[in-house]
Amino acid sequence: MGQLQMYLAFSRSSFRRAAAYRFDAWTRVFSNFIFLFIWGVIWYGLYLDKNIVAGVSFQSMLSYIFVSQMLQGIHSAGTPLWEIQEKVRTGDIVMELIRPYDYPLRALFSDLGSIAFHMLTAVLPLYVLLFWWFHLQVPYTFSQWFLFIFSAILGFLIRFSIELIFGLFTFWLVETGGVEDIFYFSISLFSGSVVPLWFFPDWLETLARFLPFQGIFFVPNAIFVEKLAGPEAISAIFIQLFWVLVSFFVLRFVWRKVSQKVTVQGG
Structure with missing residues (x-):
């Protein structure tokens, strides 16, 4: 319990720090509006004169995009990749090694505090209002809501772990710009954040389903709009757990390996 209390203290500290910069919450709301408008216009044009595409209605597709942007808003409240890399480059990561906690767990709990603040202030109020205003599709059963929330949590954990892994690669690489490009390109393409996997060519969809990125956005989004339901949703969640x-x-x-590298170099 003492260890848990220590990590929860990081969450509380991160929550208070995020609350001190309220202007950041408003900029997130504004940027969400911009991206929603852009993708809404794009998909409206693609669905023009069509009621259903690939078995998905425009209303469901709009719900998919709104949920995707909502989850991206939540994810972006965590520690970005460049901050992790900067901590490695400046040597501040060494301080994390000598303190009496596990750095990956500390980073996770810190992110949870920041995410909690932005979710309560900049994400949920906005999207509850938008879903009500546009009469968008939402799950109708408790089980579907539960699967969506559980899947969204798993998606966050996948992204957090992969992002931290990429950040720690800075220990072995002098220039990390290429690593950032690979990470964000993979997220934007294979996660289904803006283009669902069912619109991919068969070969690209097959490739995407063998990668972890689909579990970040596509699976929870598809569960929300009930494109994945029943046994298919359960199967997708097991893949996320994997x-x-x-x-x-x-x-x-x-x-x-990073800890050993720092220990060896530091004597």
Whole structure:
């Protein structure tokens, strides 16, 4: 319990720090409006004179995009990749090694505090209003809501682990701009954040389903609009659980190597 209380203290500190910069919350709301408008116009043009595309109505597709932007708003409240890389480059990461806590867990709980503030102030109020205003599709059953929320949590854990892994690669790489490009390109393409996997060519969809990125946005989004339901939704969640475990073990492996590297270099 003492360890848990220590990590929860990081969450509370991060929550208060986010609350001190309220202007950031308003800028997130504004940027969400901009992106929603852009993607809404794009998909409206693609659906023009069509009621259903690939078995999905425009109303469901709009709900998919809104949920995707909502989840992206939540994810972006966490520590960005460049901050992790900067901490490695400046050597501040060494301080994390000598303190009596596990850095990956500390980073996770800190992100949860920041995410909680932005979710309560900049995300949920906005999207509750938007879904009510546009009469968008929402799950009708408790089980579907539960699967969506559980899937969204798993998606966040997958992204957090992969992002931290990429950030720690800075220990071995002098220039990390390419690493950032690969990470964000993979997220934007294979996660289904703006283009659902069912619109992909068959070969690209097959490739995407063998990668962990689909579990970040596509699975929870598809569950929300009931494109994934019943046994298919359960199967997709088990795949997410698999990638959570894989990414977690890879993160622990990389962090152990990083710790050994710092110890050896520091004597």
